Amino acid sequence: MQQTYPWGNSRPFNAYSNYFRKTFGQRLQKLSIDAGFTCPNRDGTVSFGGCTFCDNAAFNPSYCRRVHTITEQIDEGIAFHSWRYKHVDKYLVYFQAYSNTYASLDKLKRLYGEALSHPRIAGLVIGTRPDCVDEYKLDYLAELSRNYHITVEYGIESCYDKTLKRINRGHDFSLTCKAIGQTRERGITTGGHIIFGLPGESVEMMLAEADILSNLGLNSIKFHQLLLVRNTPMLEDYEQHPDDFVFFSFEQYREFIIDFLERFNPDIVIERFAGEIPPRFQAGPNWDLLRNETLVSKIEQRMRERNTYQGRLYNSEK
Secondary structure (H helix, E strand, O other), X not given: OOOOOOOOOOOOOOEHHHHHHXXXXXXXXXXXXXXXXXXXXXXXXXXXXXXXXXXXXXXXXXXXXXXXXXXXXXXXXXXXXXXXXXXXXXXXXXXXXXXXXXXXXXXXXXXXXXXXOOOXXXXXXXXXXXXXXXXXXXXXXXXXXXXXXXXXXEEXXXXXXXXXXXXXXXXXXXXXXXXXXXXXXXXOEEEEEEEEOOOOOOHHHHHHHHHHHHOOOOOEEXXXXXXXXXXXXXXXXXXXXXXXXOOOOHHHHHHHHHHHHHOOOOOOEEEEOOOOOOHHHEOOOOOOOOOHHHHHHHHHHHXXXXXXXXXOOOOOOO
């Protein structure tokens, strides 16, 4: 007899797809949008050049082109996904590229309003930085969340200030904690993104982040192994200081991520275990084009072999 976990099914982790089916009774597919934002550490407000690992072109889908309006990008995204997700009726607009709250409140209202006016859009997922929100923007998003599904997804990347400085993040971890707290206290669904393998971090340091992230107040999280992208400062850093980097083989990463999940808060929904970029952008170690669906299946299978599950070793008192 299969065990049923607190999230209501027999999967050994709190899966994003199951969360949406349980919450909304159906699958909601995300559509990425490039709304023309930039970042404060690109335009000189904080710094120039952006985070050292970043090239947004490596992560944007082909239909996501800022020369088109938001409505046009939504229609193109629906057409792009319709062959695979034939039974999906409603979608979430994912404001993905760069920092999607880095504009005036009036501009945000116009952009978000256009997206939400589309008849097949049920809500927004807004990717941003902790230094690009304020009480007025969060109050507005809280208003929207009364009628739509709204998630604010923060790029956390690391819990260590030394790492954040090295990757030119432009803020410290205390600001991340503050932004997440302000978002959650308004009842807005709050997500996070963390990268494993950033320079200077040992495996032990990465595992220790399970306890830190577990108690931030996140609803969901994305895990991402470090991917070296061509023509980025991160690649230069690696070439000059290769011993500062930890690159997992897939088998090593699978064991690491399971060890991490065992210590991780079982209430937090796992949206993604790893990232993918097109081969033309890859400049470092990779997993031979292992697709996300296969990766998830292999992690889940190994969790069953180890007879473990998310939160098995979680200590809420830490």
